[in-house]
Amino acid sequence: MSSKKSNSIVWFRNNLRVEDNRALSDAIEKSDKVIGYINIDPKNFKNTQYGFKKTEKFRSKFLLESITDLKQNLKSLNITLIIDFCDINKSFISFINKYDVDSIYMQREWTRDELIEEDSIPKDIKKFKYFDQFLYSPKDVKNIYENIPRGFSNFRKKCEKYLEVEPPISIPKPMNHDNLLNADYGIPTLNDLGFKDFEIHENSVFKFHGGESTGKFRIDEYFFKSKNVSRYKHTRNGLLGKDYSSKFSSWLANGSLSARYIFNKLKEYENKIEKNESTYWLFLSFFGETF
Missing domain, CATH: 1.25.40.80 (Serine Threonine Protein Phosphatase 5, Tetratricopeptide repeat)
Structure with a gap:
């Protein structure tokens, strides 16, 4: 009798890379199927009670570029990146159920918002957390x-x-090609986040x-x-x-x-x-x- 296949999600938060990423490396080593996941919370791009956004246009642009690069780098490892532009408390569970996920690998965080987000993970899902930012x-x-x-x-x-x-941990070896999902998740645009397209000023040092x-x-x-x-x-x-x-x-x-x-x-x-x-x-x- 064959054992149940292990389907894992690597939840990317503040570790948008494939090299020196313990969560990703361990998931690939220990799982039969690996899916990447990132949540872009719409609330982060709306005005707070203090009159400003948590994430403004320059940081948003840099974030979207980082996700675009991560998606491509994961694809080279035959891993699909789910890009979820919804309230995580409503959407994460749907992906967990859809792909019969039993384990989630992630960077360990400790601040309020990140801990609240983790409450969206069902209690029966195995969680593997790594301090990878130090x-x-x-x-x-x-x-x-x-x-x-x-x-x-x-x-x-x-x-x-x-x-x-x-x-640092080397880039993992690619999964088999059949690890890729039959779905492509698009990346939001600046317009989707509520910003107008813009060009960096010619005199900017960044x-x-x-x-x-x-x-x-x-x-x-x-x-x-x-x-x-x-x-x-x-x-x-x-x-x-x-x-x-x-x-x-x-x-x-x-x-x-x-x-x-x-x-x-x-x-x-x-x-x-x-x-x-x-x-x-x-x-x-x-x-x-x-x-």
């Missing part, structure tokens, strides 16, 4: 601290002395597109082509042009890039090209996000 594993940090210290400097020194950054692919291109450009990282400490407060700082924060914010991936590329740069005060200061800039 430079150091919280489990490792817990081994040297019972309580997080109030000051950053003490935390930094102790982590640097006793902990190692885990290497003309980058969202997505893991462009984030990796930016790393290659800032590190290995221009070598601007070697001058980072002296230019980081310049506010002029696109290269006075790394501009990695936008990709880190929605998880198109991971801190571990950037750290690994920085170490590659230091080993092959140059290690100096500036490369260390860049390390400090995104290490602070872990704190």
Whole structure:
């Protein structure tokens, strides 16, 4: 008698990438069928009681570009991305039932809205959660601290002395082609979100597109082509042009890039090209996000 097939959803929230994504890698390894899922909540693009939107047009544009890239990268792994532009509390369960899902893999979050969203998952569904947004594993940090210290400097020194950054996880091997669903889920437009189409101003220092692919291109450009990282400490407060700082924060914010991936590329740069005060200061800039 054959065992029941395992059908899993990888729920993408603040981890919009295929490389160094534990949830995705584990789902592919442990499941017979894997489906990607992302929810774009319409409420995030409407005015709040305070008179402004949670997500305005520039961030929305970057988000849609990131989802477009994620969809394409997942397709190369023979995984379909469901793009759900509805209230998650009403729609998520319908996809779970439609595809007979028994497990959900996701990045572990802890803020109010994300925890409320998780309530939409039925109790009988197995949930696998991963802290994937930090430079150091919280489990490792817990081994040297019972309580997080109030000051950053003490935390930094102790982590640097006793902990190692885990290497990023490689892009998983593709699923079989029959893993793809017989459905294509479209990506909303800016108009669908309530915004008019627009072009980034020609004088803007941030003309980058969202997505893991462009984030990796930016790393290659800032590190290995221009070598601007070697001058980072002296230019980081310049506010002029696109290269006075790394501009990695936008990709880190929605998880198109991971801190571990950037750290690994920085170490590659230091080993092959140059290690100096500036490369260390860049390390400090995104290490602070872990704190």
